[in-house]
Amino acid sequence: MKSLCAFLITICFTLLISVNIIHAENESASKEFKAKLEEKLQNEVNYYNKNSVSFEKTLTMDGKIFKLISADDPETEENEEKTEEYDSNFTMAFVKYEQKRDSLFYFDKYDLYYYDNEKNEFLILSNIVQNEKAEQFFNKQSEGLHKDIQIPSLILAMVMLSMLFIFPILIMTFHNKSKAKSHLYHTNNSSISG
Numbered sequence: 001m002k003s004l005c006a007f008l009i010t011i012c013f014t015l016l017i018s019v020n021i022i023h024a025e026n027e028s029a030s031k032e033f034k035a036k037l038e039e040k041l042q043n044e045v046n047y048y049n050k051n052s053v054s055f056e057k058t059l060t061m062d063g064k065i066f067k068l069i070s071a072d073d074p075e076t077e078e079n080e081e082k083t084e085e086y087d088s089n090f091t092m093a094f095v096k097y098e099q100k101r102d103s104l105f106y107f108d109k110y111d112l113y114y115y116d117n118e119k120n121e122f123l124i125l126s127n128i129v130q131n132e133k134a135e136q137f138f139n140k141q142s143e144g145l146h147k148d149i150q151i152p153s154l155i156l157a158m159v160m161l162s163m164l165f166i167f168p169i170l171i172m173t174f175h176n177k178s179k180a181k182s183h184l185y186h187t188n189n190s191s192i193s194g
Helices: 002-016 031-044 132-144 151-174 177-193
Strands: 054-070 082-101 105-116 121-123 147-149
Touching: 031 082, 031 105, 054 132, 082 132, 105 132, 105 151, 147 151
Parallel strands: none
Antiparallel strands: 054 082, 082 105, 105 121, 105 147
């Protein structure tokens, strides 16, 4: 019994210690883009684990960028929509980053980000949708957009859930055995003497 408890405590302790693996990053993403993306993730993504972003695939290219400067007011008859179109160098990045919940559970999230290298700002997909290479990159990488729980976190969750069933069974098995035996002995003696 003691060895089983010691074994379970050892497993839980090893699962709680996080192992940081340094990811090899794709060098085609600029250092400025990496720094801005790190800042963006820290400000906008809940449970983001700092400095965990890694670039799985990137595509840097020149192309047209389309921006909506001011939207059309639907209450007027005039078309007040103003757009801007310009040529620029931009980077599309398929990234992986870590989300940490309660310092116990870690998730890997995969996402796409677009960055204008000349204006140093993030773009959205509609800004670059008319670029054929960008559209191919998006279609290929969008299949990989998902979120996974990491294996040590999954094992920890399973151990915690299994403890909900194991501890009550252990308590029922080992609790008050001596009282149950003495009660049977007392009952047997009274029936013999009576």
